[in-house]
Amino acid sequence: MIVTAHNTACDVLGGDSAVYVYVHSSSVADDRRNLVFRYFDRYDMAPPKIEWTDDSSVLIAVSHVSQVTKQLSMMDGIKIRYVIGAEDYPRKQ
Numbered sequence: 001m002i003v004t005a006h007n008t009a010c011d012v013l014g015g016d017s018a019v020y021v022y023v024h025s026s027s028v029a030d031d032r033r034n035l036v037f038r039y040f041d042r043y044d045m046a047p048p049k050i051e052w053t054d055d056s057s058v059l060i061a062v063s064h065v066s067q068v069t070k071q072l073s074m075m076d077g078i079k080i081r082y083v084i085g086a087e088d089y090p091r092k093q
Contacts, residue, residue, distance in 0.1 A: 001078055002026050003050050003058055009043055017043040021050065021060060023075040036080055038070040057081065067091075 005021045019041065024034035037048075037060055048062040056078055063085040073080055 001076065003052075003060075004030055005048060005050060006030070007043075007047070016066070017041055017045070019048060019062075021048060023058065023078050023080065025076075034075060035070060036072040036075050037068075037082070039065040039068045041066050053081070059083065064088075 001023060002025070003021065003023050005019065007017045007019045009017055017040070019037075019039050020030070020035055021037040022030040022034045023036050024030070028034065039062070041062075041064060045064055046062075048060050051059045051061075053059050057080075058078060059081050061083040065084060065087050067089040068084070068087065068091060071082060
């Protein structure tokens with residue numbers, strides 16, 4: 001299994017960016033079925049830090065987000081833990 005991430009600019013002038021994190025086998029491409037984390041932030045923010053904590057667990061850490069729009073805790077037997085600093089628009093629990 002691998003973890004990949006990329007971002008896309010949503011607003012060229014305003015500087016918003018969407019960040020996508022995926023968990024999947026190395027033979028599979030990134031797509032919506034293996035998307036585990038999506039958030040919006042300014043384009044100049046640092047990318048998420050992604051670390052395997054053991055063979056079946058991943059830690060994703062980000063210091064600031066504007067808004068989280070997807071956050072899964074498990075994908076294909078891989079446990080996913082998050083550390084999110086500031087969140088401008090927190091989701092309702």
